[in-house]
Amino acid sequence: MNAHDEESLKQLLKQALPPVGTDAEPARDLWPAVLHRLDAEPAQPLQGALRRNWFDWALLAGLIVFAAAFPATIPVFLYYL
Amino acid sequence: MPERSSSVLDLFQQGDLDAFESLFRAHQRAVYGWILRIVRDPSAAEDLTVETFWRIHRAHAVFESGRQFEPWARRIATRAALDWLRARRPETELTDQVLAELPAARAADPGVVAEIRSKTAQAFGRLPPRLRIAAVLAVVEEQPYKDVAEALGISVTAVKLRVFRALRLLRKDLERQGITP
Numbered sequence: 001m002n003a004h005d006e007e008s009l010k011q012l013l014k015q016a017l018p019p020v021g022t023d024a025e026p027a028r029d030l031w032p033a034v035l036h037r038l039d040a041e042p043a044q045p046l047q048g049a050l051r052r053n054w055f056d057w058a059l060l061a062g063l064i065v066f067a068a069a070f071p072a073t074i075p076v077f078l079y080y081l
Numbered sequence: 082m083p084e085r086s087s088s089v090l091d092l093f094q095q096g097d098l099d100a101f102e103s104l105f106r107a108h109q110r111a112v113y114g115w116i117l118r119i120v121r122d123p124s125a126a127e128d129l130t131v132e133t134f135w136r137i138h139r140a141h142a143v144f145e146s147g148r149q150f151e152p153w154a155r156r157i158a159t160r161a162a163l164d165w166l167r168a169r170r171p172e173t174e175l176t177d178q179v180l181a182e183l184p185a186a187r188a189a190d191p192g193v194v195a196e197i198r199s200k201t202a203q204a205f206g207r208l209p210p211r212l213r214i215a216a217v218l219a220v221v222e223e224q225p226y227k228d229v230a231e232a233l234g235i236s237v238t239a240v241k242l243r244v245f246r247a248l249r250l251l252r253k254d255l256e257r258q259g260i261t262p
Contacts, residue, residue: 005252006245006248009248009251009252010220010248012197012201013201013205013216013220013221013248013251014220014221015198015201016197016198016199016201016202016205017121017201017202017205017217017221018221019118019221019222019223020114020117020118020121020222022114024113024114024117024123025110025113025114026109026110026113026123026126026127026130027123027127028127030105030109030113030127030130030131030134031102031105031106031109033127033131034105034131034134034135034138037131037132037135038135038138041135
């Protein structure tokens with residue numbers, strides 16, 4: 001895809017999805033809904049770093065083991081990040 | 082938008098509800114507008130604004146009062162919008178009705194054939210959400226790459242790469258439908 005193709009694609013995209021602009025605002029006051037949400041599901045404050053569940057750590061460990069076993073796949077992973 | 086006084090941010094960081102409301106009043110429009118640019122559905126944007134401020138309140142203890150509030154809120158809003166996009170089925174996104182409800186929809190170039198416009202929007206809706214967000218913010222809404230990178234928590238180079246990949250995938254999808262941009 002050359003620069004001209006890229007530019008024409010951007011123009012097509014802008015025409016298909018008109019910009020929202022800067023003057024958008026909610027149709028109603030959202031504060032009551034925020035209060036209702038807080039009452040319904042009290043926000044438990046996070047302490048220190050964001051908590052991560054065991055699955056995140058297991059996934060990370062699996063990726064590290066996989067990358068160590070197959071280092072040639074590292075560029076592929078980086079491409080899809 | 083001018084940043085609120087540090088005392089309000091300090092009080093918010095300590096969990097003060099009045100300070101939170103003050104920040105909400107000052108930033109809800111900006112947060113709503115940012116989310117609307119991503120999801121392009123006014124009703125969903127309102128719900129996600131509520132969700133975002135709930136998450137903001139949940140995270141008040143980890144907010145560093147020396148930081149600016151709006152970029153931090155924008156990042157949380159982007160994450161909420163991304164979660165929403167991932168939960169939606171692509172074929173239900175970006176319908177003509179949703180496009181018509183957008184405030185600037187009438188500004189579109191009338192020379193563009195409606196069918197191409199519709200197919201382009203649908204093809205864009207089939208892109209992976211993380212590519213879609215980068216492309217819609219950087220290309221359609223013309224937001225600075227730096228702001229997009231900050232909101233997504235990635236580098237400016239990574240944003241440019243995502244935009245390029247989004248455009249390449251979009252082009253391939255359109256070509257499969259017989260449309261040559």
